[in-house]
Every structure is written in structure tokens, then in C-alpha cells.
Amino acid sequence: TLICKQMGFNCSMSWSYGLNYPAIQDSYSIILDDVRCGPGNKTFGDCLYSVEENCGHGEDVFMSCAGDCTTSFSLVDRNGEPTTNGSGLLLASQASSTKKGTVCD
Numbered sequence: 293t294l295i296c297k298q299m300g301f302n303c304s305m306s307w308s309y310g311l312n313y314p315a316i317q318d319s320y321s322i323i324l325d326d327v328r329c330g331p332g333n334k335t336f337g338d339c340l341y342s343v344e345e346n347c348g349h350g351e352d353v354f355m356s357c358a359g360d361c362t363t364s365f366s367l368v369d370r371n372g373e374p375t376t377n378g379s380g381l382l383l384a385s386q387a388s389s390t391k392k393g394t395v396c397d
Contacts, residue, residue, distance in 0.1 A: 303361025
């Protein structure tokens with residue numbers, strides 16, 4: 293979330309790593325490694341990191357950020373119909389997406 297906010301977004305949706313864009317990734321040098329940001333960090337400057345890398349582009353980070361991270365919830369019955377009786381399958385949706393989905397523990 294901290295890095296997304298620094299880029300002007302309100303929240304981070306997900307992150308992963310890998311060699312997803314090999315031609316582009318290989319055209320850049322790796323300049324940060326072992327990045328560690330904690331809940332108390334307010335800016336990226338507060339995070340810990342190394343400028344000495346010991347990794348490959350297979351560890352490059354990919355992020356998905358969004359402008360609005362409001363999550364809304366609803367319940368549906370066994371037929372998938374909305375219910376207001378306080379019991380049913382919990383569904384969630386992000387304001388930044390039209391996709392609805394279940395919530396797992």
C-alpha cells in the first residue's frame with residue numbers, strides 16, 4: 293500500500309513476482325533488493341532495502357494498485373439471490389472493479 297500511495301493510488305490490490313515481461317525486465321538493471329516495509333513506515337524512505345543485489349529478474353515485483361479501495365459486502369441465498377435476513381454466502385466487491393467474489397478464511 294505504501295508504494296501505491298507514493299505513486300498516487302489509495303491502495304494496493306495485489307502483488308506477485310516473476311519473469312513476466314522478460315524482454316523489458318532484462319533491459320533494466322536491478323537497483324533495489326531485500327525491500328522491507330512495515331506498518332510503521334510512512335514513506336518508502338522509511339523502509340529497509342539493499343542497493344547490492346543478489347537476485348535475478350525472476351524476483352522482480354509486479355503490483356496492482358487502485359484509486360479507490362472501498363470494499364462492499366452483500367449476502368446471497370442458496371439461489372444466488374440477495375438476502376437481508378442476516379444469513380447467507382458473503383460476497384465482496386472492490387469499488388475499482390465490477391467483479392464480485394466470495395470471501396474465504
